[in-house]
Amino acid sequence: MASSTVDDTGLYATVRVQDPRLYEMLIAEVDRQSNCLEMIASENHVSRAVLEAVGSVLTNKYAEGYPSKRYYGGCTFVDQVEDLARERAKQLFGCDHVNVQPHSGSQANMAVYMAVLEPGDTILSLDLAHGGHLSHGLKANFSGRFYNVVHYGVSRQTETIDMDDIRRMAHEHKPKLLVTGASAYPRTIDFATFGQIAREVGAYHMADIAHIAGLIVAGLHPSPIPHADFVTTTTHKTLRGPRAGMIMCKAEHAKALDSRIFPGIQGGPLMHVIAGKAAAFGEALKPEFKVYQRRIVENAKTLADALIALGYRLVSGGTDNHLMLVDLRQVHPDITGKDAEGWLEQAGIIVNKNMIPFDERKPTLTSGLRIGTPAVTTRGLGPAEIKTVAGWIHEVISSHGHEQTAANVRSQVLEMCGRFPLPH
Numbered sequence: 001m002a003s004s005t006v007d008d009t010g011l012y013a014t015v016r017v018q019d020p021r022l023y024e025m026l027i028a029e030v031d032r033q034s035n036c037l038e039m040i041a042s043e044n045h046v047s048r049a050v051l052e053a054v055g056s057v058l059t060n061k062y063a064e065g066y067p068s069k070r071y072y073g074g075c076t077f078v079d080q081v082e083d084l085a086r087e088r089a090k091q092l093f094g095c096d097h098v099n100v101q102p103h104s105g106s107q108a109n110m111a112v113y114m115a116v117l118e119p120g121d122t123i124l125s126l127d128l129a130h131g132g133h134l135s136h137g138l139k140a141n142f143s144g145r146f147y148n149v150v151h152y153g154v155s156r157q158t159e160t161i162d163m164d165d166i167r168r169m170a171h172e173h174k175p176k177l178l179v180t181g182a183s184a185y186p187r188t189i190d191f192a193t194f195g196q197i198a199r200e201v202g203a204y205h206m207a208d209i210a211h212i213a214g215l216i217v218a219g220l221h222p223s224p225i226p227h228a229d230f231v232t233t234t235t236h237k238t239l240r241g242p243r244a245g246m247i248m249c250k251a252e253h254a255k256a257l258d259s260r261i262f263p264g265i266q267g268g269p270l271m272h273v274i275a276g277k278a279a280a281f282g283e284a285l286k287p288e289f290k291v292y293q294r295r296i297v298e299n300a301k302t303l304a305d306a307l308i309a310l311g312y313r314l315v316s317g318g319t320d321n322h323l324m325l326v327d328l329r330q331v332h333p334d335i336t337g338k339d340a341e342g343w344l345e346q347a348g349i350i351v352n353k354n355m356i357p358f359d360e361r362k363p364t365l366t367s368g369l370r371i372g373t374p375a376v377t378t379r380g381l382g383p384a385e386i387k388t389v390a391g392w393i394h395e396v397i398s399s400h401g402h403e404q405t406a407a408n409v410r411s412q413v414l415e416m417c418g419r420f421p422l423p424h
């Protein structure tokens with residue numbers, strides 16, 4: 001498509017010469033990201049500095065252990081990098097202790113489970129079908145295989161988490177670990193009451209802020225730090241860092257946690273990715289980051305209002321954060337999330353199909369779409385553009401996959417992407 005213009009920047013010049021086949025693939029993805037509107041709620045576009053750090057020679061270094069307590073020589077500089085990432089994370093979130101080594105959000109959760117649970121112990125967590133995450137106890141996931149998982153859901157009436165219901169379930173099932181946080185929940189999570197309930201039943205409380213970490217840093221969502229024993233996160237969603245995880249905890253759990261990451265479940269840390277975390281946390285400490293997070297939320301509200309005005313029903317009636325769940329059944333009872341996702345991709349608008357609470361369709365079809373604003377906000381779209389995008393989404397879905405309609409929107413998406421270039 002527009003790959004000739006991308007070539008001109010000299011991006012991946014060495015790969016281009018040494019491995020043309022791989023180069024074609026990399027450049028096609030650069031082209032795709034540049035020329036599509038990325039509205040998957042868990043994705044973002046990192047800065048050039050983060051990309052450079054992740055692409056650095058730190059990938060060559062083994063550094064099993066922790067700064068100044070390594071099992072390998074030559075760790076002077078990677079120690080500094082890991083300390084820098086840890087210092088900045090503590091400053092961002094105000095936590096006692098942090099471990100920046102988890103390779104991913106799922107690994108972060110696994111380490112916490114291993115730090116406080118034995119196989120067979122009970123976890124109380126949000127159902128995947130109501131917005132939870134695989135690593136919160138899906139049967140096919142390690143979490144569902146090793147532990148006795150009981151799920152809470154959202155209320156049928158409000159489609160939000162009902163704290164009285166959680167309290168009742170916690171007293172009934174006496175979990176050893178109460179897991180909070182979600183992957184597809186558009187409302188504010190009451191971490192303080194969750195923490196209170198955990199204390200009432202003698203459970204540990206793990207808050208998984210993978211999606212909302214950036215909002216928390218900016219003060220746009222209440223922080224779980226005072227109310228949870230462990231706080232896990234990814235670093236690549238609203239936090240806009242490299243693809244990875246991180247765990248924060250109270251000082252008393254620091255030792256157990258660190259030994260569960262290494263040697264418990266991981267070997268050598270990915271030092272180049274930890275350098276990317278240090279770079280991203282440095283960016284998140286700047287005042288501009290708070291402005292960015294406010295714009296994400298403003299864009300999400302604008303999109304939610306525009307879709308509602310077009311007749312769509314949003315799960316829980318709207319959004320408090322960076323994402324929304326569209327229930328397609330109201331306007332288009334015959335259209336599945338899978339259909340809509342595919343048609344929108346043809347038009348250059350990337351979203352994902354998603355179960356809505358109490359969905360009668362299978363997870364491979366679904367009746368909903370999850371749409372988020374972190375990535376398009378990074379490239380600079382504001383409320384005016386978001387309203388235009390809402391109209392395109394409606395136009396494409398209402399056309400039932402009409403090819404010419406998708407092509408028309410595609411060319412307008414291309415034009416908009418040209419006006420809002422990516423940071424890299």
Ligand SMILES: *Cc1c(COP(=O)(O)O)cnc(C)c1O
Pocket residue numbers: 042103104105106107132133135181182183208209210211234244245
């Ligand atoms: C994205 C996410 C994760 C894990 O992400 P990885 O893909 O394993 O990095 C964990 N928990 C929640 C709530 C998430 O949304």
